[in-house]
Amino acid sequence: NTIRCDVLVIGAGAAGLMCALTAGQRGRRVQVIDHANKVGKKILMSGGGRCNFTNTGTTAGNFLSANPHFCKSALARYTPADFIEMVERHRIAYHEKELGQLFCDISSKQIVRMLLDECDAAGVQIRTDCGVQDIERGSDGFRVQTAQGLFHCASVVIATGGLSIPSMGASGFGYEVARRFGHEVLPTRAGLVPLTLSGRHQERFAELSGVGLPIEARCNGQRFRNFMLLTHRGVSGPAILQISSFWQPGDDLRLDLLPDRDAEQWLREMKRERGAAELRTVLSEVIPRRLSLRLCEHWLADKPVRQLDEREIKATAALLADFPLVASGTEGYRTAEVTLGGVDTRKVSSSTMESQLVPGLHFIGEVLDVTGWLGGYNFQWAWASGAAAGNAV
Numbered sequence: 001n002t003i004r005c006d007v008l009v010i011g012a013g014a015a016g017l018m019c020a021l022t023a024g025q026r027g028r029r030v031q032v033i034d035h036a037n038k039v040g041k042k043i044l045m046s047g048g049g050r051c052n053f054t055n056t057g058t059t060a061g062n063f064l065s066a067n068p069h070f071c072k073s074a075l076a077r078y079t080p081a082d083f084i085e086m087v088e089r090h091r092i093a094y095h096e097k098e099l100g101q102l103f104c105d106i107s108s109k110q111i112v113r114m115l116l117d118e119c120d121a122a123g124v125q126i127r128t129d130c131g132v133q134d135i136e137r138g139s140d141g142f143r144v145q146t147a148q149g150l151f152h153c154a155s156v157v158i159a160t161g162g163l164s165i166p167s168m169g170a171s172g173f174g175y176e177v178a179r180r181f182g183h184e185v186l187p188t189r190a191g192l193v194p195l196t197l198s199g200r201h202q203e204r205f206a207e208l209s210g211v212g213l214p215i216e217a218r219c220n221g222q223r224f225r226n227f228m229l230l231t232h233r234g235v236s237g238p239a240i241l242q243i244s245s246f247w248q249p250g251d252d253l254r255l256d257l258l259p260d261r262d263a264e265q266w267l268r269e270m271k272r273e274r275g276a277a278e279l280r281t282v283l284s285e286v287i288p289r290r291l292s293l294r295l296c297e298h299w300l301a302d303k304p305v306r307q308l309d310e311r312e313i314k315a316t317a318a319l320l321a322d323f324p325l326v327a328s329g330t331e332g333y334r335t336a337e338v339t340l341g342g343v344d345t346r347k348v349s350s351s352t353m354e355s356q357l358v359p360g361l362h363f364i365g366e367v368l369d370v371t372g373w374l375g376g377y378n379f380q381w382a383w384a385s386g387a388a389a390g391n392a393v
């Protein structure tokens with residue numbers, strides 16, 4: 001049972017479906033296979049079920065990679081406007097939430113439906129429950145042995161994603177294929193992931209599970225101003241997910257708990273105008289009360305603000321504006337939105353995503369060492385790299 005085609009795409013996720021429909025539109029005979037029982041599972045669960053499908057402000061600066069220039073060419077040739085054009089053509093209603101992030105009004109299912117309709121119109125064949133047993137490259141192309149027969153094709157596109165959320169079908173398959181064909185795979189770790197706290201901080205904050213506030217998180221020269229949520233294991237929320245991609249165990253992580261004001265100035269103002277009030281009382285007016293009480297219990301002087309001398313004002317302000325949070329680790333791939341690291345892009349063409357070592361072999365999407373910030377950038381990379389390969393195979 002040999003199935004002949006021009007292009008075999010392995011992985012029916014965001015990047016794989018985009019590559020398939022693009023190649024199909026160019027008249028290529030395209031087959032897509034996925035080992036899961038359903039296509040696009042991560043698209044379905046993304047953005048809280050509404051898929052943050054792109055970010056209108058996408059630039060190369062929104063991505064982490066050992067080779068920061070690699071993503072530029074594909075991002076320039078398939079832009080957020082290109083994807084929005086397809087979304088509008090399929091009459092999918094969407095809105096901007098914040099900071100250029102576009103979400104479906106109704107459901108992420110509409111994005112999967114759109115990609116499947118485009119694949120269908122382009123003559124692409126898709127098979128689920130189809131795992132790969134072996135890939136070989138001969139003089140006349142690739143032979144890929146799968147659960148549903150032997151595929152014989154000129155091009156193979158690896159679109160199997162990263163390691164995040166193993167329960168959704170994530171596997172290290174793409175990395176194994178890359179290594180087998182002589183590619184280097186840069187160390188992988190969980191990104192856009194909640195952080196766990198260590199000993200004292202874990203104990204002191206654990207009871208505050210559910211408390212949330214706007215903060216600025218800072219680490220290794222990066223800063224993100226957004227919401228933080230305390231959980232029973234540690235900290236989460238967009239500001240923490242963003243900074244998690246820049247943090248590694250042992251790194252200094254700081255939180256500005258009063259991102260919208262100058263803490264020193266505010267304390268002097270309180271001393272002048274509300275001198276008799278306890279620090280915990282005035283602090284409870286600008287950050288959640290439970291957090292304020294906990295800070296005053298363990299870290300800050302708990303007394304009327306008029307009793308704070310200049311030295312104490314400076315120390316209190318420093319703690320509030322530059323709180324050193326001791327994280328012990330991340331929640332790992334179980335809850336991470338993305339995988340940092342992956343197939344080293346230095347041996348992959350940035351315009352076609354083709355391997356420079358093995359002609360006809362392409363890598364697209366998250367399996368590559370290109371990882372976006374939170375906010376629709378990861379899907380934009382999947383669409384752009386998928387389109388780049390789809391236009392080349």
Ligand code: FAD
Nearest residue numbers: 011013014015035046047052161169173365366376378379
């Ligand atoms: P995937 O979409 O993961 O697709 C890979 C496919 O390959 C899967 O279908 C998988 O079953 C298949 N596969 C894996 N191994 C094999 C194998 N051995 N054989 C055959 N098939 C295989 N990004 C955003 O931009 N916006 C968001 O709102 C957003 N929300 C997210 C929410 C969650 C909970 C998660 C986990 C991620 C979110 N992301 C979001 C990130 C985004 O989903 C990924 O970056 C994106 O899906 C990567 O696309 P991909 O095609 O490379 O991989």
